[in-house]
Amino acid sequence: MSTIPQVLTIAGSDSGGGAGIQADIKTFQELGVYATTAITAVTAQNTRGVDAIYPMTREAVRSQLQAIGCDFQLNALKTGMLFSAEIIEETARNIIEFGWTKVVVDPVMIAKGGAALLQQEAIEALKQHLLPLATVVTPNIPEAEVLCGLVINDEASRRKAAEHILALGAESVVIKGGHGTDPNKAEDFYLHRSGEFLFFGSARIDTSQTHGTGCTFAAAVAAELAKGATAKEAIYVAKQFIQSALKDELHIGAGHGPTNHAAYKARLQRGEEVYGIEVYQ
Ligand SMILES: Nc1ncnc2c1ncn2[C@@H]1O[C@H](COP(=O)(O)OP(=O)(O)OP(=O)(O)O)[C@@H](O)[C@H]1O
Ligand SMILES: Cc1ncc(CO)c(N)n1
Numbered sequence: 001m002s003t004i005p006q007v008l009t010i011a012g013s014d015s016g017g018g019a020g021i022q023a024d025i026k027t028f029q030e031l032g033v034y035a036t037t038a039i040t041a042v043t044a045q046n047t048r049g050v051d052a053i054y055p056m057t058r059e060a061v062r063s064q065l066q067a068i069g070c071d072f073q074l075n076a077l078k079t080g081m082l083f084s085a086e087i088i089e090e091t092a093r094n095i096i097e098f099g100w101t102k103v104v105v106d107p108v109m110i111a112k113g114g115a116a117l118l119q120q121e122a123i124e125a126l127k128q129h130l131l132p133l134a135t136v137v138t139p140n141i142p143e144a145e146v147l148c149g150l151v152i153n154d155e156a157s158r159r160k161a162a163e164h165i166l167a168l169g170a171e172s173v174v175i176k177g178g179h180g181t182d183p184n185k186a187e188d189f190y191l192h193r194s195g196e197f198l199f200f201g202s203a204r205i206d207t208s209q210t211h212g213t214g215c216t217f218a219a220a221v222a223a224e225l226a227k228g229a230t231a232k233e234a235i236y237v238a239k240q241f242i243q244s245a246l247k248d249e250l251h252i253g254a255g256h257g258p259t260n261h262a263a264y265k266a267r268l269q270r271g272e273e274v275y276g277i278e279v280y281q
Contacts, residue, residue, distance in 0.1 A: 004032060004033055004034050005033045005034065005075035005076070005223075005226035005227055006033070006034045006036060006072050006073060006074050006075055006226070007028050007033045007034065007035060007036070007074065007075060007076050007077060007078070007222055007223055007226045008036045008037070008038065008068055008072070008074050008076075008077040008078070008100075009021060009024035009025070009028070009035065009036075009037050009038070009077070009078045009079075009080065009219065009222070010037075010038045010040060010061075010065070010077065010078070010079045010080070010082070010091050011024060011037075011038075011039070011040060011078070011079065011080030011081050011082075011108075011215070012039065012040050012041040012042070012043050012053075012080060012081035012083065012108075012117065013039050013041070013042045013043060014043055014045050014212070015042075015043060015044055015045050015046065016045045016046040016047055016211070016253065016258070017258060018047065018211040018212040018252075018257070018258025018259065019045075019111075019211055019212030019214075019215045019216075019258075020043065020080055020081060020212070020215055021037050021039060021080075023212040023215040023216045023219060023258070023259075023261065024037070024078060024080065024215060024216075024219040025037065026216075026261040026262075027215075027216050027219035027220050027223060027241065027261055028219060028222075028223050030241075030261055030262060030264060030265045031220060031223035031224065031227075031237075031241070031264075031265075032223075032227070033075070033076075033223045033226050033227065036068050036072055036074075037064075038061060038064035038065050038068065039056060039060075039061075039064065040055065040056055040061055040080075040081060040082050040083055040087050040091075041053055041054060041055040041056060041081060041083045041117075042054045042056075043081075043117075045111070046253055046255065047211055047252065047253030047254060047255035047256050047257050047258070048113070048253070048254060048255035048256075049111070049113035049114075049115065049255065050111050050113060050115035050117075053083070053115070053117070055083045055084060055087070056087070058086045058087060058089075058090050061087050061090050061091070062090050062094070065090070065091070065094040065098075066094070069094060069097065069098040069100075074098075074100050074226075075102065075225075075226035075227075076101075076102035076103075076104065076222045076223070076225040076226035077095070077100055077102070077103055077104070077222065078103075078104040078105075078106065078218050078219055078221075078222035079091060079103070079104070079105050079106060079130065080106050080108050080215055080218070081108045081117040081118070082108070082118065082122065082126070082130075083117065083118060083119060083122065084119050084122050085119070085121055085122040085124070085125035087122075088122055088125040088126055088129055088130055089125060089129055091129075091130065092129035092130050092133060095133050096133070101135070102135050102222070102225040102226065103133050103134050103135050103136075104134070104135065104136050104137075104138065104218050104221050104222040104225065105126075105130055105131065105133075105134040105136070105137045105138070105170070106137075106138045106139075106214055106215065106217075106218035107126055107137060107138075107139050107143045107147060108143075108214065108215070109123075109142070109143050109146060110142070112210070112211060112256050113255075113256075123146060123147075126147075127147065127168050131147075131165070131168040131169050131170045132168070132169030132170070133169075134169075134170040134171065135170075135171050135172065135225065135231065136170070136171070136172050136173070136174060136221055136225075136231050136234075136235075137165060137170045137172075137173045137174075138173075138174050138176060138214070138217065138218045138221065139165070139173070139175055139176070140175075140176045140178055140179050140214055141158075141175065141176070141177070141178075141179040141180065142179060144158075144161045144162070144165065144173075144175045145161065147161075147164070147165050147168070148160075148161045148164035148165055149164075150164065152175070158175055158189055159189070159191070159197075161175060162175055162189060162191040162197075163191070166191060166193050170193075171192065171193055171231075172190065172191065172192040172193065172231050173190070173191055174188050174189065174190045174191075174200075174221075174235055175188065175189045176188050176214065176217065177189070177201075178210070178213055178214070182204065183204060184203065184204055185201055185202070185203065185204055186201070186202050186203075186204045186205075187199055187200070187201040187202075188200040188201075188235065188239060190231070190232065190235055192231065197281065198232060198235075198279055198280070198281060199278075199279070199280050199281065200235055200236065200239045200277060200278075200279055201277070201278045201279075201280070202239060202243050202275065202276055202277050202278070203276055205243070205246045205247055207246055207249055208255075208256055208257070209246065209249045209250060209251065209256065209257040209258065209259060209260075210246065210256055210259065211253075211255075211256040211257060211258045211259070212258055212259055213242055213245075213246065213259060216241065216242055216245060216259055216261065217238045217239070217241070217242045218238075220234070220237060220238035220241040220242070221234045221235055221238045222234075224237045224238065236277065236279060239275075239277045240264060240273075240275040240277055241264040242259065243275045243276070243277060244260070244263040244264040244267050244275060245259035245260045245261055245263050245264060246259055246260075247263065248260045248263035248266070248267075
C-alpha cells in the first residue's frame with residue numbers, strides 16, 4: 001500500500017483547460033500529489049477570453065469544503081479565483097474550522113483578456129480574512145499594487161509592496177515578475193516575515209502561450225509544500241515547472257494558449273533539466 005500527499009484547490013473552472021481548477025489538477029498530478037477541488041465559479045472561457053462567469057452559491061462552496069474536510073487529511077491547499085466576498089469568507093471560515101495549514105493564496109483578480117475574476121468589493125475581504133491565513137501569497141505585479149495601494153516600478157517599490165502585504169498578515173509573499181518590464185528576464189521576489197528575501201530569476205521566454213501561468217505556479221508551490229518542502233524550495237520548483245511549461249509550447253487554441261503542464265516531468269525523465277533558474281539576493 002502506498003499513499004501520496006493530498007492537496008485541495010479552491011478555485012474557478014476554466015472550460016479552456018489552461019488556468020483555474022484544470023491547471024491546478026494537472027500541476028498536482030504532474031508533481032505527484034493527490035488533487036481535491038472546491039469549485040467557486042464556472043467560467044465559459046477559452047484561449048481568446050472569458051465569455052461568461054457563473055459563480056457558485058456560498059452554500060455550494062461550503063458543502064464542497066465540508067465534504068473534503070470530513071474525509072481528507074490535507075497536506076496543503078491553494079486558492080485561486082474566489083470571485084466574491086462571501087466565497088472568500090466561507091473559504092477562510094473552513095480553513096480555520098479544519099485547521100488547514102500550508103495555505104497558498106493566489107490573489108486572482110483579472111484574466112489576461114481583462115475580465116474581472118474578483119468583484120471589486122471582495123478585495124477588502126481578501127485582505128481581511130484570507131491573507132492572515134496565508135503561508136505564501138503569490139500576487140503578480142498589478143495584484144500586488146491593488147493589495148498595497150502602491151505603484152511598483154522599481155526594486156525599492158517592489159520591496160515596499162511586499163512589506164505592505166506581509167503587514168496584512170501573510171507569512172510570506174512572492175511578487176511574480178511575469179508583468180515586469182525587463183524584456184530579457186522574468187524575476188520573482190520572495191520575502192518572508194523574518195526579513196529573509198530571495199530573487200528567483202529566469203530568462204524571459206518570448207511566447208504568447210501564457211494562459212494560466214499564475215495558477216500553475218501557485219499550484220506547484222502548494223504541491224511542493226504538501227511534500228514537505230520549505231517555501232523557498234517550493235518556489236524554486238514552481239519556477240522550474242513554469243519555465244519548462246512556457247518553453248515547450250503546445251499551441252492549442254487561437255489566442256493565449258495554455259502552458260505545457262507535462263513539460264517539467266518529461267524533461268526530468270529525459271534527464272534534461274534546462275531551466276536556468278538563478279536564485280540570488
Ligand atoms: N514570458 C515569461 N518567461 C518566463 N517566465 C515567465 C514569463 N511570464 C511569466 N513567467 C513566470 O510565470 C510565473 C507566473 O507569473 P505571472 O506574473 O505571469 O503570473 P500571473 O500574471 O498571475 O499569471 P496569469 O496571467 O495566469 O494570472 C512567474 O514565476 C513568472 O516569473
Ligand atoms: C478560472 C480562472 N482562474 C484564474 C484565471 C487567471 O489566469 C483564469 N483565467 N481563469
